[in-house]
Amino acid sequence: MVVSRSVSAEKLSVSFEASLAATVRAAAADEGVSVSMWLSGAAEAKARRRRLREALDAFAVEHGELTDADIDRIIGDARAESTIVGRGAA
Numbered sequence: 001m002v003v004s005r006s007v008s009a010e011k012l013s014v015s016f017e018a019s020l021a022a023t024v025r026a027a028a029a030d031e032g033v034s035v036s037m038w039l040s041g042a043a044e045a046k047a048r049r050r051r052l053r054e055a056l057d058a059f060a061v062e063h064g065e066l067t068d069a070d071i072d073r074i075i076g077d078a079r080a081e082s083t084i085v086g087r088g089a090a
Contacts, residue, residue, distance in 0.1 A: 014039075 016024065028038035056066070066074075 024038060025035060028035045031038060033041075060066070
């Protein structure tokens with residue numbers, strides 16, 4: 001089911017090296033989406049990573065850096081709760 005939502009979009013013009021442009025077009029085609037949709041998803045993913053980095057930096061200032069053991073525990077907990085790879089998986 002396709003859900004239509006009213007979204008304000010801004011048209012941008014971007015330039016890429018030819019080989020990267022080909023890679024982007026191929027990736028979009030493989031996923032069955034437009035180049036604009038694919039690039040939008042890539043930009044959203046990068047923005048999420050940036051917000052995560054900012055949150056982790058703020059956490060580190062308040063509580064100290066995460067150790068490797070902390071990271072392993074967090075990943076393990078996330079996997080255990082995941083509906084894809086954890087106990088919620090079908």
